[in-house]
Amino acid sequence: xxxxxxxxxxxxxxxxxxxxxxxxxxxxxxxxxxxxxxxxxxxxxxxxxxxxxxxxxxxxxxxxxxxxxxxxxxxxxxxxxxxxxxxxxxxxxxxxxxxxxxxxxxxxxxxxxxxxxxxxxxxxxxxxxxxxxxxxxxxxxxxxxxxxxxxxxxxxxxxxxxxxxxxxxxxxxxxxxxxxxxxxxxxxxxxxxxxxxxxxxxxxxxxxxxxxxxxxxxxxxxxxxxxxxxxxxxxxxxxxxxxxxxxxxxxxxxxxxxxxxxxxxxxxxxxxxxxxxxxxxxxxxxxxxxxxxxxxxxxxxxxxxxxxxxxxxxxxxxxxxxxxxxxxxxxxxxxxxxxxxxxxxxxxxxxxxxxxxxxxxxxxxxx
Amino acid sequence: xxxxxxxxxxxxxxxxxxxxxxxxxxxxxxxxxxxxxxxxxxxxxxxxxxxxxxxxxxxxxxxxxxxxxxxxxxxxxxxxxxxxxxxxxxxxxxxxxxxxxxxxxxxxxxxxxxxxxxxxxxxxxxxxxxxxxxxxxxxxxxxxxxxxxxxxxxxxxxxxxxxxxxxxxxxxxxxxxxxxxxxxxxxxxxxxxxxxxxxxxxxxxxxxxxxxxxxxxxxxxxxxxxxxxxxxxxxxxxxxxxxxxxxxxxxxxxxxxxxxxxxxxxxxxxxxxxxxxxxxxxxxxxxxxxxxxxxxxxxxxxxxxxxxxxxxxxxxxxxxxxxxxxxxxxxxxxxxxxxxxxxxxxxxxxxxxxxxxxxxxxxxxxx
Numbered sequence: 234x235x236x237x238x239x240x241x242x243x244x245x246x247x248x249x250x251x252x253x254x255x256x257x258x259x260x261x262x263x264x265x266x267x268x269x270x271x272x273x274x275x276x277x278x279x280x281x282x283x284x285x286x287x288x289x290x291x292x293x294x295x296x297x298x299x300x301x302x303x304x305x306x307x308x309x310x311x312x313x314x315x316x317x318x319x320x321x322x323x324x325x326x327x328x329x330x331x332x333x334x335x336x337x338x339x340x341x342x343x344x345x346x347x348x349x350x351x352x353x354x355x356x357x358x359x360x361x362x363x364x365x366x367x368x369x370x371x372x373x374x375x376x377x378x379x380x381x382x383x384x385x386x387x388x389x390x391x392x393x394x395x396x397x398x399x400x401x402x403x404x405x406x407x408x409x410x411x412x413x414x415x416x417x418x419x420x421x422x423x424x425x426x427x428x429x430x431x432x433x434x435x436x437x438x439x440x441x442x443x444x445x446x447x448x449x450x451x452x453x454x455x456x457x458x459x460x461x462x463x464x465x466x467x468x469x470x471x472x473x474x475x476x477x478x479x480x481x482x483x484x485x486x487x488x489x490x491x492x493x494x495x496x497x498x499x500x501x502x503x504x505x506x507x508x509x510x511x512x513x514x515x516x517x518x519x520x521x522x523x524x525x526x527x528x529x530x531x532x533x534x535x536x537x538x539x540x541x542x543x544x545x546x547x548x549x550x551x552x553x554x555x556x557x558x559x560x561x562x563x564x565x566x567x568x569x570x571x572x573x574x575x576x577x578x579x580x581x582x583x584x585x586x587x588x589x590x591x592x593x594x595x596x597x598x599x600x
Numbered sequence: 601x602x603x604x605x606x607x608x609x610x611x612x613x614x615x616x617x618x619x620x621x622x623x624x625x626x627x628x629x630x631x632x633x634x635x636x637x638x639x640x641x642x643x644x645x646x647x648x649x650x651x652x653x654x655x656x657x658x659x660x661x662x663x664x665x666x667x668x669x670x671x672x673x674x675x676x677x678x679x680x681x682x683x684x685x686x687x688x689x690x691x692x693x694x695x696x697x698x699x700x701x702x703x704x705x706x707x708x709x710x711x712x713x714x715x716x717x718x719x720x721x722x723x724x725x726x727x728x729x730x731x732x733x734x735x736x737x738x739x740x741x742x743x744x745x746x747x748x749x750x751x752x753x754x755x756x757x758x759x760x761x762x763x764x765x766x767x768x769x770x771x772x773x774x775x776x777x778x779x780x781x782x783x784x785x786x787x788x789x790x791x792x793x794x795x796x797x798x799x800x801x802x803x804x805x806x807x808x809x810x811x812x813x814x815x816x817x818x819x820x821x822x823x824x825x826x827x828x829x830x831x832x833x834x835x836x837x838x839x840x841x842x843x844x845x846x847x848x849x850x851x852x853x854x855x856x857x858x859x860x861x862x863x864x865x866x867x868x869x870x871x872x873x874x875x876x877x878x879x880x881x882x883x884x885x886x887x888x889x890x891x892x893x894x895x896x897x898x899x900x901x902x903x904x905x906x907x908x909x910x911x912x913x914x915x916x917x918x919x920x921x922x923x924x925x926x927x928x929x930x931x932x933x934x935x936x937x938x939x940x941x942x943x944x945x946x947x948x949x950x951x952x953x954x955x956x957x958x959x960x961x962x963x964x965x966x967x
Contacts, residue, residue: 236813237757237787238844239705239727247847255665274661286657291650293861294641294826298622323690323853330850338606352851359848360606390604420604446603459661462856477605480614481726483697484719486690488855489829494660 241339241361250355254561266559267587269577271461272399272537276511276580278459278494279504285497286463286490299484303496308467311499317472318443320479323486325428325451325466330356331482332424332449332468336390337362344384345393346375348400348567350426353393365389369570373401373531373539377409381416392417395426397433400565400575402533407439414447425450428466429535431457431509444471454491456536457505457512458498463491512536515578522588526595531573539573547598548574554594560587608706608728617722621928633926634954636944639766639904641826643878643947645861646871649825652864653857666851670863675834678866684839685810687846690853692795692818692833697723698849699791699816699835703757704729711751712760713742715767715934717793720760732756736937740768740898740906744776748783759784762793764800767932767942769900774806781814792817795833796902798824798876811838821858823903824872825865830858879903882945889955893962898940906940914965915941921961927954 254271258264268275277283301321309316322328329352337343339361345353347366357364367383370376375394384392394413397404414423427450430438442448453466465487468478498504519538523530529541542548548564551574555562564574579587621638625631635642644650668688676683689695696719704710706728712720714733724731734750737743742761751759761780764771781790794817797805809815820833832854835845865871886905890897896908909915915931918941922929931941946954 236789236841236844237703239701239703239708242702242844242847245847247843249846250851251666253663253666253852255669256667259669268662271663273663277658277661283658283660286660287654290653290657291644293650293653293829294644295635296620296638296640296822296828297831299618299620300623302622302626323850326850327853334606335609336604336606341606422603455663461663462660464664464853464855474603476614477603477609479616480609480612483690483693484617485620486694486831486853488831488858490857491855 241359244361245358248355248358250352257561261556263559265561267579267583267590268561269579269583269587270561270563272456272535272577273461274456274459274508274536275577275583276459276508279498279501281501281504282458282460282494282498286494289490289493293489295489296485297487297489297492301487301492304465304467304492304499307496307499312441312469314441314443314469315472317475318469319467320470320475320482321465321467321487322482323464323466324455325426325453326352327464327483327486328451328466328468329353329424331478333357333360333362333391334481335474335477336422342387342389343391343393344380344387344389346380348565348570349393350395350399351566353426369401373570374398374403375405377405377413378416381413384421385418388418389421391422391424393424393426395428397429397534399428399535400539400573401570402531402535402537402539404433404534406437410439417447421447423448427451428453428456431505432512432536433534441469443469446471449474454495454498457508458495459508460491460494460498463488463494465491465495512578515581515584518584518588519576519578522591526592528595537575537577539575542572542574545571548572551594551598554597555590558590558594560590608726611728612725615722615725617719624928628923630926632928634946634950634957635928636946636950636954637928637930637942638828639823639902639944640828641823641875641903642944642950643826643875645826646865646868648868648871649827649861649865653861656857656860660856662856663852664854664856664859668854668859671832671834671859671866674863674866679808679836681808681810681836682839684842685836686834687837687842687849688832688834688854689849690831691822692793692820693719694831694850694853695818695833695835696720696791698845700724700727700729700758701848702841702844703789709754709756710758710760711747711754711756713747715932715937716760717762717766718933720793736768740937741765741770742772744772744780745783748780751788752785755785756788758789758791760791760793762795764796764901766795766902767906767940768937769898769902769904769906771800771901773804777806784814788814790815794818795820795823798872799879799903800901808836810836813838816841821862821865824875825862826875827858827861827865830855830861832858832862879945882948882951885951885955886943886945889958893959895962904942904944906942909939909941912938915939918961918965921964922957925957925961927957
């Protein structure tokens with residue numbers, strides 16, 4: 234590179250966190266029939282949110298409210314926290330970028346499970362951080378003891394944990410999270426990515442204590458609220474940290490329609506609840522399909538189910554078979570969890586279509 | 601701050617680039633009647649773009665295309681550049697953030713006109729850069745000689761120039777930009793913010809040479825295309841730089857509806873052209889109003905007109921008078937250009953309403 238790039242960029246290797254389905258479609262020269270690889274919520278958004286979005290659509294010539302007041306005030310009331318405890322950004326991805334930036338000096342150590350969220354790793358590398366990977370346990374749960382131990386051993390500044398987890402779908406109750414917080418070293422901050430929180434039992438989530446200086450929690454409208462394409466997510470953290478994030482975040486980065494739709498969706502909790510119920514039903518269908526075909530599944534508290542194959546080579550073959558049949562799914566990138574194929578819970582008709590193709594593909598796989 | 605923040609953040613003073621009109625409305629306890637302060641395009645977006653957005657709205661549960669292919673392929677054809685020369689982001693603000701990050705090590709010098717774009721300055725300070733401010737010329741044009749001279753004297757890495765300029769509205773033809781490029785020191789990169797390019801004569805914009813290693817150009821759908829709330833803008837730069845930006849940018853940060861609407865707007869160039877014509881008409885009305893009231897105006901090649909008052913104190917009084925009358929406008933923050941009040945060219949009825957209030961306010965101002 235000839236230009237005078239910043240040191241961090243100069244020392245960085247190229248990385249793309251995810252290849253999107255549209256990119257794959259261009260490479261394939263053919264559209265997917267079933268889009269079940271990005272854990273999008275194919276149940277769509279609340280009709281009330283859609284109506285609010287449509288009513289505001291022609292006002293798209295106005296910038297957003299840079300303080301996200303309508304969304305933050307509703308969230309504060311719902312979560313029992315203060316407005317000053319909430320930062321809104323361009324999905325969890327956007328908020329994660331600000332958080333990593335706020336805490337990472339080049340060379341700082343950051344701990345995460347091996348095979349967890351690539352976009353988090355992308356941010357860490359992009360700010361010059363050093364990732365320390367901890368393997369998942371044999372049952373594919375996050376290993377809180379080992380994560381805390383690694384954080385202590387390395388003097389980690391940040392520890393990232395998705396709960397419910399992506400890509401495994403597994404869930405740790407509030408006791409386990411509390412234990413992790415106690416075992417983490419002083420000065421280490423837990424970034425708890427709760428993108429799938431709505432799909433877990435509310436009573437088993439950690440209690441909301443926004444001023445806990447050890448913890449940042451992340452939530453999104455991309456999953457249960459069905460708004461991945463609108464790019465709006467949020468973080469809950471001590472007011473002092475939110476103030477720090479406000480010095481870095483893109484103040485007008487979220488879309489106006491996203492704000493309106495998110496606020497309307499919060500006013501219609503029955504919709505997200507119905508999605509959660511539909512997804513639970515769909516997960517049970519996927520699990521039954523796994524039983525039928527002799528393909529184990531992981532118990533999931535998310536909107537996807539990981540199907541377990543023998544090893545990474547076999548799951549690669551399954552991915553190829555599904556791709557030939559116009560089904561988009563993904564799998565984790567690292568051993569040993571790369572033996573799983575992760576399938577989003579789609580609508581009833583998508584699940585039926587997928588089941589037929591999956592049966593056929595498993596038949597081919599077994600020759 | 602007790603948390604272990606990154607050094608750059610720890611050394612930074614708080615700064616908010618802009619206070620949005622919604623924030624002001626909450627402070628005032630009253631809505632504005634005329635929103636003419638953020639250079640939003642109150643003419644709205646192309647009806648074809650709106651129809652495309654509405655048709656895609658229920659698909660908001662899908663993430664965007666992380667490669668922005670529909671938008672970039674159209675832009676490449678329109679601009680006569682390659683796909684690899686275009687980066688798309690969350691408005692020019694988002695792209696500027698990536699650019700500043702890509703080039704700025706703490707302490708690096710970055711040159712800009714004094715009173716130019718606050719959000720650019722916000723990014724520079726946020727990445728630890730050191731801003732060097734060059735005064736505007738007496739005629740309120742950017743002083744290209746002085747900018748180049750300051751860049752040479754300080755070994756600047758980046759030089760930011762908005763053309764047509766914000767907040768002055770003034771415009772430099774391609775000869776002046778070419779002269780600046782020649783006078784800049786080796787290794788200094790010109791960030792040419794052309795958010796208002798559509799409002800300038802196309803023949804007087806610099807010729808498109810995307811592989812010029814001295815230059816990054818920025819454009820947006822927020823102004824002539826009327827999509828400020830959809831947050832989509834782009835940069836044109838050498839492919840090698842775009843590749844670098846792809847290692848840093850938020851890959852799924854732009855909304856799906858924004859992509860669809862932007863592509864549709866590019867397919868309907870007559871609409872943006874009609875906005876440009878309407879705005880030219882509106883600027884002439886504002887200028888005539890200035891003549892009528894004895895308030896000089898700056899010649900503008902944008903969608904706003906700066907009205908000139910005696911000094912910053914008088915323009916502050918005018919801002920207060922307009923605020924009392926429910927008109928939202930803004931003024932530059934620094935002397936000597938803080939004597940101007942910058943008024944967005946609104947629709948015909950907004951202009952008529954503004955003219956009436958402005959006449960009244962000038963009357964009050966003069967006692």
